[in-house]
Amino acid sequence: MEKAPMTEGGYLRLQEELKNLKTVERPAIIQAIAVAREHGDLSENAEYHAARERQSFTEGRIGELEDVISRAQIIDVGKLDGDMVKFGATVTVADEETDEESTYQIVGEQEADIASGLISVTAPMARAIIGKSVGDSVEVTTPGGVKDYEIVKVEFK
Secondary structure, eight states: OOOEEEEHHHHHHHHHHHHHIIIIIHHHHHHHHHHHHTTSOGGGOHHHHHHHHHHHHHHHHHHHHHHHHHTEEEEOGGGOOSSBOOTTOEEEEEETTTOOEEEEEEEOGGGOBGGGTEEETTSHHHHHHTTOBTTOEEEEEETTEEEEEEEEEEEOO
């Protein structure tokens, strides 16, 4: 069984989502199915079919979350330090063409959210900068083509 590395914050968010699905969503869906059944013929009952579809999605997500949580390898980012990029690092990079800076934290696949600056350890940017240090230049293949970045700052917070 392959471990799923993640930060403590990501682990807690997944546990909270699982708890919500089991204690709030699942009972609400069961209630919706019961109400829809009372309306009679299930073969033409759109409300019933929608509730069953929602139930299927929710049960699938519960199974997925339980699997990931059981394989979680929690990395305490607060105990890491240095200027070399590794899992959990918050890295500021500068585009070598435009000098535009971006900051990302390297996290597990399940907690990645690019809008929040959280990139998966398997993302092209993360793979390119892991093992590098402040001042190093890296080449990243992005959907828009190859871009060059310089690592400006590495923090562990």
